[in-house]
Amino acid sequence: MTASGRGWTVVMLAPSVGLLTVFVLIPMTLTIALSFYGWSSQTPFASARWIGFDNFKEILSVGSVGRDFRQAVGNTCIYAAASIVLILPLSVALGLLVHQSRLRCATALRTILFSTYMVPMVAVALVWSKLYSPTEGPINQVLGWLGIAPLPWLSRPDTALEALVILNVWQQLGYFTILAVAGLTQIPETILEAARIDGARNLGLFWHVTLPLLRRTLLFSGIIVTINAVQVFEPVAMITQGGPVGATNVVTYHIRRVGIERSEGGLGSAMAMILVIVLSAIVSLVFLAAGRRSEK
Amino acid sequence: MKKAPKRIAQCRLEVGRGVIKAVLYILVLGLSVAVAFPLAWMVLSSLKTPAETLRSPPVWYPASPSFEAYAKVSGIIDVQRSLLNSVAIASVTTAGILVTSLLAGYVFAKQSFFGKNLLFALMIATMFLPPIVTLIPLYRIIQTLRLDGSLAGVILPNLASAFGIFLMRQFIAGVPDELIEAARIDGASELRIVFQIVAPVVIPPLAALGLFAFVYHWNSYLWPLTVLQGNDGQYPIVLSLSRLLSYNRSAINTNLVMAGATLAVLPPLVLFGFLQRSFVRTIVNTGLIG
Numbered sequence: 001m002t003a004s005g006r007g008w009t010v011v012m013l014a015p016s017v018g019l020l021t022v023f024v025l026i027p028m029t030l031t032i033a034l035s036f037y038g039w040s041s042q043t044p045f046a047s048a049r050w051i052g053f054d055n056f057k058e059i060l061s062v063g064s065v066g067r068d069f070r071q072a073v074g075n076t077c078i079y080a081a082a083s084i085v086l087i088l089p090l091s092v093a094l095g096l097l098v099h100q101s102r103l104r105c106a107t108a109l110r111t112i113l114f115s116t117y118m119v120p121m122v123a124v125a126l127v128w129s130k131l132y133s134p135t136e137g138p139i140n141q142v143l144g145w146l147g148i149a150p151l152p153w154l155s156r157p158d159t160a161l162e163a164l165v166i167l168n169v170w171q172q173l174g175y176f177t178i179l180a181v182a183g184l185t186q187i188p189e190t191i192l193e194a195a196r197i198d199g200a201r202n203l204g205l206f207w208h209v210t211l212p213l214l215r216r217t218l219l220f221s222g223i224i225v226t227i228n229a230v231q232v233f234e235p236v237a238m239i240t241q242g243g244p245v246g247a248t249n250v251v252t253y254h255i256r257r258v259g260i261e262r263s264e265g266g267l268g269s270a271m272a273m274i275l276v277i278v279l280s281a282i283v284s285l286v287f288l289a290a291g292r293r294s295e296k
Numbered sequence: 297m298k299k300a301p302k303r304i305a306q307c308r309l310e311v312g313r314g315v316i317k318a319v320l321y322i323l324v325l326g327l328s329v330a331v332a333f334p335l336a337w338m339v340l341s342s343l344k345t346p347a348e349t350l351r352s353p354p355v356w357y358p359a360s361p362s363f364e365a366y367a368k369v370s371g372i373i374d375v376q377r378s379l380l381n382s383v384a385i386a387s388v389t390t391a392g393i394l395v396t397s398l399l400a401g402y403v404f405a406k407q408s409f410f411g412k413n414l415l416f417a418l419m420i421a422t423m424f425l426p427p428i429v430t431l432i433p434l435y436r437i438i439q440t441l442r443l444d445g446s447l448a449g450v451i452l453p454n455l456a457s458a459f460g461i462f463l464m465r466q467f468i469a470g471v472p473d474e475l476i477e478a479a480r481i482d483g484a485s486e487l488r489i490v491f492q493i494v495a496p497v498v499i500p501p502l503a504a505l506g507l508f509a510f511v512y513h514w515n516s517y518l519w520p521l522t523v524l525q526g527n528d529g530q531y532p533i534v535l536s537l538s539r540l541l542s543y544n545r546s547a548i549n550t551n552l553v554m555a556g557a558t559l560a561v562l563p564p565l566v567l568f569g570f571l572q573r574s575f576v577r578t579i580v581n582t583g584l585i586g
Contacts, residue, residue, distance in 0.1 A: 006409075008485065008486035008487060009403055009407050009409060009486070011487070012399040012400065012402065012403050012486065012487070012490070013399070013400055013403050013415075015395070015396045015399065015400075015455070015456060016396040016397070016399065016400035016419070016456040016461055017400070017415070017419065018456075019396065019453070019455050019456035020419055020422055020456050020458060022437075022453075023430075023434060023437070023452070023453035023454075023456075024422045024425065024430060024453075024458075025418070025422065026433075026437075027430035027433040027434040027437065028422075028425065028429065028430050030430075030433035031429055031430060031432065031433055034432070034433060041432055041435065041436055044436075044440070045433075045436065094327070097320070097323065097324060097327075103317075103320060103321060103324060105321065105324050105325065105328070106324055108324075108328060109324050109327055109328045109331075110576070111572055112328050112331050112332050113331055114568075114572070114576065115335075115565060115568060115572075116331060116334075116335070118511050118515075118564045118565055118567075118568040119335065119515075119561050119564070119565065120514065120515035120517070120534045120560050120561065120564070121515060121517065122515075122517050122534040122535075122537050122538070122557075122560065123338070123534070123537065123557040123558075123560045123561045124334075126537065126540075126544065126553055126554070126556075126557045127334050127335070127337065127338045127554065127557055128334065129544060130337070130341065130550055130553070130554065131334060131337060133547065135352040135547075136349065136350065136351065136352050136354050136547045136550070137354065138337060138354050138356070141353045141354055144353070170331070170334065173331075174331075175579075178576060178579050179579070182579065227424060227426060230426045230428075231426050231427065231428070231518075233428075233517065233518050234517050234518075237517075237521075237538075238537075238538060238541060239544075251428065252426070252427075252428040252518070255428050255431070255432075256428065256431060256518070256522070259431070259432040260431070260432060260435060260522060265432050265433075265436070268432050269432055269433070272428060272429045272430075272431075272432070275426070275428070275429065276425075276429055279426070283424075
């Protein structure tokens with residue numbers, strides 16, 4: 001390439017690389033560094049004091065800091081696991097419905113499903129706080145028609161997190177259904193045809209042929225559901241404030257409360273580091289397990 | 297002798313198919329209604345009277361729909377200003393992402409230089425980082441730049457997007473090299489090639505990226521909340537909604553809260569309505585999967 005061509009390469013890359021470096025890579029590096037410092041996030045970086053592993057020790061200790069953080073991690077794990085268990089099978093079922101039924105109204109269902117993904121989480125949280133209302137809400141009313149006793153939903157520790165999971169599933173299902181449809185579209189018709197000639201039918205065809213071929217799609221969906229689950233913030237910040245009694249205290253909400261609202265920047269950074277480590281460990285384990293299975 | 301059972305079986309199969317089709321229709325219809333229900337409830341509730349929203353069991357349809365709640369909301373939050381702030385944040389950010397992604401996507405797809413793959417991998421890795429991980433130092437950086445409390449502080453860190461770069465690289469890689477080579481021979485500069493030769497070919501993914509970025513930044517809450525804390529003149533509509541929270545405690549103000557939510561939901565939904573075809577097609581084709 002000519003010298004002027006090289007010049008253009010730099011000019012064209014500079015905005016993206018510069019912005020991502022200053023506003024993602026440098027902050028990431030700072031998070032790693034600050035996790036070893038005592039630092040108030042209201043003061044300049046220069047005022048940070050080296051304290052080694054003290055932040056990590058405090059988080060892993062039996063004290064209230066450690067207890068609250070572990071509760072937030074635990075709640076986030078439950079939230080993520082429950083979201084995966086609900087979203088993946090539903091996305092495949094709905095994907096099959098949209099992809100294979102060849103009904104004209106299936107496209108309408110796809111559009112409606114996906115439209116929920118466009119709605120701001122803040123509005124979703126407000127609307128569902130009304131739907132969940134124990135006395136004036138329609139959900140308990142419908143449950144009543146089915147003969148099910150009214151549930152306390154957001155107001156009780158044992159149901160609040162589940163209520164948030166349902167809200168999450170409602171908002172995200174459309175996106176993952178589209179991914180499932182995309183995965184189904186890529187399965188060659190010839191493979192399905194060959195399996196049919198070999199006598200595979202309905203459930204057997206689905207279980208032994210379609211589902212294994214969807215594995216990569218499901219793996220990708222599972223990872224995205226997990227990463228999204230870590231980010232849940234709005235419904236907690238708006239509706240539950242982490243309560244009742246910490247039942248909906250999740251990591252993003254907790255780290256922000258520690259690092260920004262209480263200005264304990266060093267401690268918050270250490271929590272963020274632990275989150276990154278746990279998250280990467282989970283994702284690599286999933287990939288490793290998936291890789292090993294496909295080798296068989 | 298043998299023929300009769302076969303015909304019956306076939307007939308059963310036909311009836312069976314008809315029943316299956318009917319069941320599928322009902323299933324799809326039911327699911328559509330169930331999924332659309334929360335948003336329908338939101339709009340219906342915004343048109344109810346306080347007396348109706350207090351009723352238990354709940355009233356589903358307002359007896360005489362009124363827009364009173366919308367007038368009341370404008371008395372509590374500056375709706376016009378909030379919507380304008382949202383438009384400013386979402387559209388400037390989107391424009392930035394489209395330009396930076398197009399340029400970087402072109403370089404990563406069509407040029408070669410030392411360390412390209414490593415740099416690309418480094419940029420793409422940022423895509424999977426949950427925002428909370430960088431939030432605390434990022435907030436301090438914005439404070440140091442004296443941009444906290446301003447729309448510029450909300451917008452600036454988001455003008456480039458790893459997802460956007462990835463998406464554009466995928467699609468620009470499919471643009472024939474001959475097209476670009478011919479333009480180079482004609483003496484077109486690289487910048488001109490990107491905007492006059494490449495961009496027109498990748499309009500559908502650009503439109504999808506634009507919609508995605510606009511909706512994402514219209515809806516985003518965590519970052520604007522952190523940057524704008526307390527400066528409500530600059531609040532986008534989703535942040536202004538949090539000012540309705542004190543009204544959310546009692547069911548008497550449900551219509552008001554739902555009117556506010558409706559105002560925040562409509563713009564991204566309408567935009568989606570216009571662009572949904574190219575959006576869905578792009579997700580199916582991103583190559584992120586399969």
